[in-house]
Amino acid sequence: MIEPKVILVDGNDKEIGFMEKLRAHKEGVLHRAFSVFLFNSEKELLLQQRAFAKYHSGGLWSNTCCSHPEPGQSLESAVNKALQRELGVSCEVKPIGSFIYKKDLGNGLTEHEYDHVFVGEYNGQVKMNPNEVAAIKYVSVQEILNDLKENSKNYTAWFPEAFMTVVSGR
DSSP states (O other), X not given: OXXXXXXXXXXTOOEEEEEEHHHHXXXXXXXXXXXXXXXXXXXXXXXXXXXXXXXXXXXXXXXXXXXXXXXXXXXXXHHHHHHHHHHOOOOOEEEEEEEEEEEEEETTEEEEXXXXXXXXXXXXXXXXXXXXXXXXXXXXXXXXXXXXXXXXXXBOTTHXXXXXXXXHTO
């Protein structure tokens, strides 16, 4: 199987090359990523629990969907493809901001991403891909803020900052 590649970027999100995804995480190299936040009409966020078999952050709660665009793929195309692959969802999303973070994930892996944050509204059916998602739930913003204070270890490394990007409207 061919290892997927990520797009390497500089601090301004300028593309500077490509690298195998696992190698990028082992070396902690800055690469482009995205995080999607879908809210229902009740203003609750659709959270996903990552599949336990994922090579990092398995079993942790995170935003609706996240991934990396492939070389030559636009962010919008990558977002739509990932939403379909992980949750069987198709909906309109809009970019609201971005941030850079670097976090040690343990097991010799480091996330170092230029993360583009997208939001949208979705009230339809969700069809979880068990290779990607263990569970889903809708949660209010206040409940998430409270839980992050008490149980931050239950969430992915990037979730708190991406979530605050959404909450603050950056």
